[in-house]
Amino acid sequence: MKYLKFLLILCGLSACSVSEKASTKDEILWDSYGVPHIYASSDSNLYYMAGWAQMKNHGDLILKLYGEARGVSAELWGDGFEVNKNMHHLGIID
DSSP states (O other), X not given: OHHHHHHHXXXXXXXXXXXXXXXXXXXXXXXXXXXXXXXXXXXXXXXXXXXXXXXXXXXXXHHHHHHHHHTOHHHHHSOOHHHHHHHHHTTSOO
């Protein structure tokens, strides 16, 4: 009886994992203009893939804006001192 329960649980778990792997078909297709077309099986995969595509296309701009928003762009890249000074002066960054 103990082995029968164990066997049923094992079969149930293996069936769940096989169907989950078979249903995931996530991909990003890039057209000739560089626009990503995202096909995802869930919302969380869609958000992850959209962020990945954004970093692939505009990674340098995102990092520049992140440094400016934190008020450390002059430390990191050497330019942007005026932006950093204004951020601290306006009280946006402590």
